Amino acid sequence: KAGVTQTPRYLIKTRGQQVTLSCSPISGHRSVSWYQQTPGQGLQFLFEYFSETQRNKGNFPGRFSGRQFSNSRSEMNVSTLELGDSALYLCASSLEQGEKLFFGSGTQLSVL
Amino acid sequence: GEDVEQSLFLSVREGDSSVINCTYTDSSSTYLYWYKQEPGAGLQLLTYIFSNMDMKQDQRLTVLLNKKDKHLSLRIADTQTGDSAIYFCAESMGGGSYIPTFGRGTSLIVHP
Numbered sequence: 001k002a003g004v005t006q007t008p009r010y011l012i013k014t015r016g017q018q019v020t021l022s023c024s025p026i027s028g029h030r031s032v033s034w035y036q037q038t039p040g041q042g043l044q045f046l047f048e049y050f051s052e053t054q055r056n057k058g059n060f061p062g063r064f065s066g067r068q069f070s071n072s073r074s075e076m077n078v079s080t081l082e083l084g085d086s087a088l089y090l091c092a093s094s095l096e097q098g099e100k101l102f103f104g105s106g107t108q109l110s111v112l
Numbered sequence: 113g114e115d116v117e118q119s120l121f122l123s124v125r126e127g128d129s130s131v132i133n134c135t136y137t138d139s140s141s142t143y144l145y146w147y148k149q150e151p152g153a154g155l156q157l158l159t160y161i162f163s164n165m166d167m168k169q170d171q172r173l174t175v176l177l178n179k180k181d182k183h184l185s186l187r188i189a190d191t192q193t194g195d196s197a198i199y200f201c202a203e204s205m206g207g208g209s210y211i212p213t214f215g216r217g218t219s220l221i222v223h224p
Contacts, residue, residue: 004154006154033211035214042214042215042216042217043200043214043217045211048211056211058211090154090155092154092155100143100145100157100160101145101155101157101212102157103147103154103155103156103157104154105152105153105154106153106154
């Protein structure tokens with residue numbers, strides 16, 4: 001069974017631009033969560049989607065948004081990028097909400 | 113909010129046992145997890161324990177849970193250089209809309 005796939009693997013953007021990251025969960029998994037990982041803040045929860053609905057949201061500004069499609073694939077979007085958005089963005093899927101998370105390798109975003 | 117705390121670093125010699133400790137504050141935690149993150153990769157679920165268990169063993173890994181003290185530990189027997197990574201402790205209630213809370217991670221360094 002294929003794992004969680006995130007694309008792209010690396011991304012370099014400049015301040016003010018926007019970016020879209022993609023995540024394909026493990027087949028059959030209906031819940032997709034997104035996390036931001038930085039050396040200073042550790043792993044911070046962004047949001048969780050289940051059956052195309054955002055069920056939970058972390059404490060991030062409205063520049064961070066996401067969606068989930070009917071095939072459970074998910075995208076997250078960050079608009080008006082800031083230097084502080086540079087981080088590893090991790091996607092995780094689980095069979096149901098609140099169950100064991102399986103992570104992708106992440107997208108390393110650098111904002112210059 | 114709930115907190116999960118871990119020490120930041122642990123250094124051991126190859127062949128020795130490693131013990132990584134974690135404390136959490138939410139007494140209603142149902143699941144407690146250990147994840148491993150190697151450089152440039154996402155988090156890999158190593159093992160987990162239900163809150164009604166005291167111990168779980170899985171090959172070289174032993175998880176001990178002290179619910180009274182809200183203390184979780186991960187013991188790695190016969191530690192190898194390939195075990196060098198960051199280890200994250202996480203807790204969740206499971207089901208519903210509760211999102212796992214992660215610790216900041218413990219960097220395990222294994223010396224030859």
